[in-house]
Amino acid sequence: MEGLLATIYAAFARYLAWGLALCLALASSPPSEAATALANAKSTFIESLLARMTVEEKAGQLLMRFAEAEPPPQIVLDAVAAGNVGSVFAHPAATPAQLRTLQQHAVKHSRLGIPLFFAGDVVHGRRTIFPIGLGLASSWDLDAISVSARVAAREATGDGLDMTFAPMVDISRDPRWGRISEGFGEDTYLVSRIAATVVRGFQGELGARDSLMACVKHFAAYGAVEGGRDYNSTDVSPLRLYQDYLPPYLAAINAGAGAIMTALTSLNGVPATANGWLLRSVLRQQWQFSGLVISDHSAIEELIVHGVAQDGAQAAQRALVAGTDVSMNDRYYLQTLPGLIEQGQIEVELLDDAVRRVLAVKYDMGLFESPFRRLSGSHGAAFSNAGLALYRAEARHVARRTLVLLKNERATLPLKRQGTIALIGPLADNSRDILGSWPANGQPSQAVSLYQGLRTALGDHAQLLYALGANIHDNPPAFDLLADNQVVLDPRPPSALLAEALAIARQADVVIAALGEPRGMSHEGASKTTLDLPQQQRELLRALKMTGKPLVLVLMNGRPLSIVEESQWADAVLETWFSGSEGGNAIADVLLGDYNPSGKLPISFPRTVGQLPVHYNTLNTGRPFIKERPSKYKSRYFDLDPTPLYPFGYGLSYTTFSLSSLRLSTHQLPPGQSLQASITVKNQGSRSGETVVQLYLRDRVASVSRPIKELKGFRKVLLAPGESRRITFTVDQTALGFYNQDLQWITEPGEFDVMIGLDSQHLEHARFELLEASR
Structure with missing residues (x-):
C-alpha cells in the first residue's frame, strides 16, 4: 500500500512540476513562442509516457470497452487496473459514480496511471432533447443549432462524458434508410455548414470542463448504402464521393473535430475500417487530420464476415495498417497485436502512432491534468434525471424554428383559441416518441406531448377533446425486429378506435390528426421498403376527412414520407419531425399562431418510393425532362410526375x-x-x-x-x-x-x-x- 501511495504522489508531483514549468514558460513568451511551447510540452509529455509503456499496455490504450448500466463488474475493473482498457463507451444510464469508479481504477491502480476517456451517443441532446438531425437542419439557423450542441455538451460533460459520437454528417438521399433521421439531409453545402457548427458547439474551448469532444461519423458515405438498407454496401464513383459525400466530414475536421468514426459498411469493395486509401491517403495525407480514428461498434471483428480477413489476427492487422486507431468493443486488438508485433507482422511504429493519438486526445481533453474534471460536478454524487432541470427555454426556441409548414389551404392555420378542437392520433399524447431516435438520457416523463402543449396553451379559452384513433403501427412481428421497439398498443380492434375518434371529431370545430412513425422506425437497423403511413393511420385520416371538418395533419416522423393522398385530404400539413423535450409546446405555439413557422425542408419529399433517389441537385442528362414541354423520349417515369411532392428548401409561412x-x-x-x-x-x-x-x-x-x-x-x-x-x-x-x-x-x-x-x-x-x- 505504501508503495502504491508513493507511486501516486510521485506522479502527482511530476504533473505539478510540469504544469508549473509550462506556466512560467508561457508567461515569459510571445504568442507564437507560447504556442510552440504548448506543442513541445505536449509532445515531450506523450513521448515520455509512451517510452515507459509495454506493448500490452499500448494495445490496451486502443481498446474502447462498453460500460453497461450497472456497477462495473470486477472483471472490468481488473482489466482497467491492468492497463487493458483505454476508453469507455458509456451506456446512457451509466452513472457518473460508476464512471468515477472506473477512472479511479485507471489512475490509482494501473501501473502508469493513464486516465480513461468516456464517450457516448449524444446526438441531439443529453437530457434536454432537441429535435432530431433532420429537424435541426430544417431550421436553416446555425445559431439555433449551435445552442442545441452547446446545451448538449454542458449536460453530457456534467454527467461525466468526454466525447460524443456525433455529429452524424452522412449525406443521404434515400429515406428508406432508418438512420437518415440522425443526419442533416441531402445537400452537401447545408450539411457541411451544420457539421462545422455542431463541432464548434460541442467542443467550445477544447479541454474546458464543459468541452465535449466531437467524433464525426460515419466515414465515409454510410448514407449511400444500396437500396437504403442499413449495413449494406456503398458503391459510388470517386468523383461522386469527392463532390458530394466527403465535404461534410472535411468541414467538421476543419472546425476542429478531435475524432472520426469509421463506417460499418464497405466503400467501393473495401470495408471502411480496413480502407487504407480512405483513412491514410485521404484522411491523413490529403486532409492532414491528426486526430483519432475510432471504429464503429465491433467493426474490426466484422471484417471477417465482410470476407477481407480470415481470422481475428488478420482483421486486427488490416485495421491497424489501414489507419484505425481505436477498436470499439472489439477483442482482437488487445488479443492479437502484441503477438503480431513480436512475430514481425506489424511494425511497432504503427502501434506507437495510434497510441500517440489516443494519448494526445486525452491530453487535449485535460485528463492528465485532472482525470476527474468531468466527474466531480453537481451530478457526480447522485444521478437522477427526474431531479435535474432541463434547458426548456432553449429546447422550445430551437424546436419552434424547425417546424415546416407544407400546406395551408384557406388559412386553416393558425387556429383560434375558441370553440372545440379535436386532437386525434397515436402521436397526439405521446411523450416517448416525440423524443426521436437516440434520445440519450431524455425521459418521456419530462417531455411535453402535443396534447399537453395544446391543453396548456388553450387554457379555458377552448375545449380540447382527445382520442387515440388508431394504433401507431400495423405489424407487431416486424416491429419486434427493431432495436427500439418499446411501443404500447391498444388492444381494442381498429374499428373501435376509429369509431371513438369519429365521435370526437363530429363534436369539434376543427380536427388535428397527429400521425407518423414510432421513433424506432427511424433508427439504426430500421430500413423500410415503403414510405407510406401505416394503414390504420391512413384509414383514420381518410375517415376524418369525410366528416367535412377542417383537418390539420401534424406529422411526427424521422424520414420523408409518401403522403400524396394525405396532403390532399388535409387542409393544412405541418411537418414537426421528432421535436424533442419541448416539442408539444413548440408545436402548439405554431398551431395557435404564437410563433410563425419558418422551417424549410433539408431533404426532398418523394411522391412514391419508386421515385428514389430524388434530390434537387441532379446532373442533367442528354434528354432531360421538362415539365412544361413533356415529350416521349426523355428521362422520366411515364406513370408519375418526376418532381418531388415537396422540394428541397420548401416551407410556407403565415405571411407571404x-x-x-x-x-x-x-x-x-x-x-x-x-x-x-x-x-x-x-x-x-x-x-x-x-x-x-x-x-x-x-x-x-x-x-x-x-x-x-x-x-x-x-x-x-x-x-x-x-x-x-x-x-x-x-x-x-x-x-x-x-x-x-x-x-x-x-x-x-x-x-x-x-x-x-x-x-x-x-x-x-x-x-x-x-x-x-x-x-
Whole structure:
C-alpha cells in the first residue's frame, strides 16, 4: 500500500512540476513562442509516457470497452487496473459514480496511471432533447443549432462524458434508410455548414470542463448504402464521393473535430475500417487530420464476415495498417497485436502512432491534468434525471424554428383559441416518441406531448377533446425486429378506435390528426421498403376527412414520407419531425399562431418510393425532362410526375413573401475576383415572419457534367408586415470550383447561372461569365 501511495504522489508531483514549468514558460513568451511551447510540452509529455509503456499496455490504450448500466463488474475493473482498457463507451444510464469508479481504477491502480476517456451517443441532446438531425437542419439557423450542441455538451460533460459520437454528417438521399433521421439531409453545402457548427458547439474551448469532444461519423458515405438498407454496401464513383459525400466530414475536421468514426459498411469493395486509401491517403495525407480514428461498434471483428480477413489476427492487422486507431468493443486488438508485433507482422511504429493519438486526445481533453474534471460536478454524487432541470427555454426556441409548414389551404392555420378542437392520433399524447431516435438520457416523463402543449396553451379559452384513433403501427412481428421497439398498443380492434375518434371529431370545430412513425422506425437497423403511413393511420385520416371538418395533419416522423393522398385530404400539413423535450409546446405555439413557422425542408419529399433517389441537385442528362414541354423520349417515369411532392428548401409561412428580380454587380467576372448577387425580399402579409433566402449556382459547361443547381448560400431573414430588405450574396471562386476527373479541385472559365429563391424550385435567374486568365 505504501508503495502504491508513493507511486501516486510521485506522479502527482511530476504533473505539478510540469504544469508549473509550462506556466512560467508561457508567461515569459510571445504568442507564437507560447504556442510552440504548448506543442513541445505536449509532445515531450506523450513521448515520455509512451517510452515507459509495454506493448500490452499500448494495445490496451486502443481498446474502447462498453460500460453497461450497472456497477462495473470486477472483471472490468481488473482489466482497467491492468492497463487493458483505454476508453469507455458509456451506456446512457451509466452513472457518473460508476464512471468515477472506473477512472479511479485507471489512475490509482494501473501501473502508469493513464486516465480513461468516456464517450457516448449524444446526438441531439443529453437530457434536454432537441429535435432530431433532420429537424435541426430544417431550421436553416446555425445559431439555433449551435445552442442545441452547446446545451448538449454542458449536460453530457456534467454527467461525466468526454466525447460524443456525433455529429452524424452522412449525406443521404434515400429515406428508406432508418438512420437518415440522425443526419442533416441531402445537400452537401447545408450539411457541411451544420457539421462545422455542431463541432464548434460541442467542443467550445477544447479541454474546458464543459468541452465535449466531437467524433464525426460515419466515414465515409454510410448514407449511400444500396437500396437504403442499413449495413449494406456503398458503391459510388470517386468523383461522386469527392463532390458530394466527403465535404461534410472535411468541414467538421476543419472546425476542429478531435475524432472520426469509421463506417460499418464497405466503400467501393473495401470495408471502411480496413480502407487504407480512405483513412491514410485521404484522411491523413490529403486532409492532414491528426486526430483519432475510432471504429464503429465491433467493426474490426466484422471484417471477417465482410470476407477481407480470415481470422481475428488478420482483421486486427488490416485495421491497424489501414489507419484505425481505436477498436470499439472489439477483442482482437488487445488479443492479437502484441503477438503480431513480436512475430514481425506489424511494425511497432504503427502501434506507437495510434497510441500517440489516443494519448494526445486525452491530453487535449485535460485528463492528465485532472482525470476527474468531468466527474466531480453537481451530478457526480447522485444521478437522477427526474431531479435535474432541463434547458426548456432553449429546447422550445430551437424546436419552434424547425417546424415546416407544407400546406395551408384557406388559412386553416393558425387556429383560434375558441370553440372545440379535436386532437386525434397515436402521436397526439405521446411523450416517448416525440423524443426521436437516440434520445440519450431524455425521459418521456419530462417531455411535453402535443396534447399537453395544446391543453396548456388553450387554457379555458377552448375545449380540447382527445382520442387515440388508431394504433401507431400495423405489424407487431416486424416491429419486434427493431432495436427500439418499446411501443404500447391498444388492444381494442381498429374499428373501435376509429369509431371513438369519429365521435370526437363530429363534436369539434376543427380536427388535428397527429400521425407518423414510432421513433424506432427511424433508427439504426430500421430500413423500410415503403414510405407510406401505416394503414390504420391512413384509414383514420381518410375517415376524418369525410366528416367535412377542417383537418390539420401534424406529422411526427424521422424520414420523408409518401403522403400524396394525405396532403390532399388535409387542409393544412405541418411537418414537426421528432421535436424533442419541448416539442408539444413548440408545436402548439405554431398551431395557435404564437410563433410563425419558418422551417424549410433539408431533404426532398418523394411522391412514391419508386421515385428514389430524388434530390434537387441532379446532373442533367442528354434528354432531360421538362415539365412544361413533356415529350416521349426523355428521362422520366411515364406513370408519375418526376418532381418531388415537396422540394428541397420548401416551407410556407403565415405571411407571404415576394422577391424582386435578381441583380448582379457584374456579368463578366475576372479570375480571382468575386461578384455580388442581390435581391429584394418583401413581406406582403399582415404579420411578421421569417423566410430563408437561398442562393444556387450552375456551371453550364464544364469538363465534367455539373448539377443543374447547387446550394451555395442562404440567409434567414425576419421581416415586419410590409417591410422589404435587400439581400446580397458574395459569389467567389470557391463557390465556382469542383473536382475534375483526376480528383483535382479546379475552377474553369465559362458561363454560370445564378439563382435565388425561397425554395429550390421557384427561382429568379441571372447569368455571368467567368473569364479566362488571359482576358
